[in-house]
Amino acid sequence: MQLFVNDLTVMDFSYLCPERGMVGESWIVDVILDGGLNEESMVLDFAKVKKQLKRLIDDHVDHKLLIPAEHPYSQITHEQQSDQVWVDFMRSHGRSIHLYCPAEAYAFIYAAQISMDSVSSYLKEVIATHLPQNVEGLTLMLRCEEINEPYYHYTHGLKKHEGNCQRIAHGHRSRVKVFADGAPETDAQQYWARRWRDIYIGTREDLVSETSLHLSQLARAQDLNEHCLFSYESSQGLFELAIAESECDLIDTDSTVECLAQFMADELKALQPEKSFTVRAYEGVGKGAIASA
Numbered sequence: 214m215q216l217f218v219n220d221l222t223v224m225d226f227s228y229l230c231p232e233r234g235m236v237g238e239s240w241i242v243d244v245i246l247d248g249g250l251n252e253e254s255m256v257l258d259f260a261k262v263k264k265q266l267k268r269l270i271d272d273h274v275d276h277k278l279l280i281p282a283e284h285p286y287s288q289i290t291h292e293q294q295s296d297q298v299w300v301d302f303m304r305s306h307g308r309s310i311h312l313y314c315p316a317e318a319y320a321f322i323y324a325a326q327i328s329m330d331s332v333s334s335y336l337k338e339v340i341a342t343h344l345p346q347n348v349e350g351l352t353l354m355l356r357c358e359e360i361n362e363p364y365y366h367y368t369h370g371l372k373k374h375e376g377n378c379q380r381i382a383h384g385h386r387s388r389v390k391v392f393a394d395g396a397p398e399t400d401a402q403q404y405w406a407r408r409w410r411d412i413y414i415g416t417r418e419d420l421v422s423e424t425s426l427h428l429s430q431l432a433r434a435q436d437l438n439e440h441c442l443f444s445y446e447s448s449q450g451l452f453e454l455a456i457a458e459s460e461c462d463l464i465d466t467d468s469t470v471e472c473l474a475q476f477m478a479d480e481l482k483a484l485q486p487e488k489s490f491t492v493r494a495y496e497g498v499g500k501g502a503i504a505s506a
């Protein structure tokens with residue numbers, strides 16, 4: 214017998230890619246369980262699938278930075294006597310990426326690249342040990358939302374968030390809709406999709422100088438002249454990130470989706486003051502904010 218649950222959860226996370234750098238993603242999870250019936254005549258109670266499986270998936274991937282631990286660029290160093298981990302991702306041409314964060318901010322995927330296959334294998338291993346005996350098989354299907362209009366991939370961290378969004382490098386794959394004087398404005402949508410393709414959106418007040426950073430204690434993170442350096446402390450611990458300036462966009466506010474929608478509307482208004490703009494910005498799948506200028 215097979216049991217299926219579609220749209221079990223959406224995993225909002227970022228990952229390190231040798232070519233694209235830091236990539237924000239939103240993957241939808243569908244699941245199929247194979248097995249005999251239990252004493253309730255069920256493969257597994259839907260309530261347990263929705264709560265327990267969703268929690269395992271969220272705990273292991275959602276709001277984390279996924280590191281392809283077997284890629285030659287990945288250097289992972291656990292600090293002794295603390296829960297902090299350095300990650301250095303040694304891309305060439307001044308585009309290396311460096312982090313110093315609490316261990317729980319990362320998921321280490323033992324593969325050369327982050328893909329739907331490698332993430333699905335990682336999650337299957339995690340979940341297999343939590344399934345009751347009658348469940349013999351598990352299929353996880355990861356997919357992106359189908360979007361037939363411009364969208365972007367971004368990474369950010371919300372230092373004031375009480376939950377996991379405080380992690381400095383988690384992200385989303387987000388569509389954007391723009392209206393100018395009430396009519397759809399596809400050029401502006403394309404502008405944002407291009408400007409924020411694989412971008413890190415940082416808050417200016419989180420920028421720091423190199424000398425104050427723990428992440429530059431390791432020899433690997435020495436050439437940071439053309440990097441943006443971010444650091445903040447929040448309830449889960451100290452978060453630091455160095456990423457190439459060319460892969461960042463800086464804003465003066467937090468990077469909540471409300472602030473991003475307003476930022477986009479304000480920037481468009483500055484470019485074309487004679488028009489009124491409304492921006493409908495998504496944060497991942499099915500949620501977002503609307504702002505006007």
Ligand SMILES: Nc1nc2c(c(=O)[nH]1)N=C([C@H](O)[C@H](O)COP(=O)(O)OP(=O)(O)OP(=O)(O)O)CN2
Pocket residue numbers: 223225271275276371374378383468469470471496
């Ligand atoms: N009003 C807002 N609320 C939240 C924002 C925001 O910008 N405006 N942002 C976040 C985080 O960035 C987070 O990544 C949002 O992810 P989400 O998946 O919705 O978070 P949850 O864990 O609460 O939801 P699940 O569906 O259980 O993953 C948070 N809030």
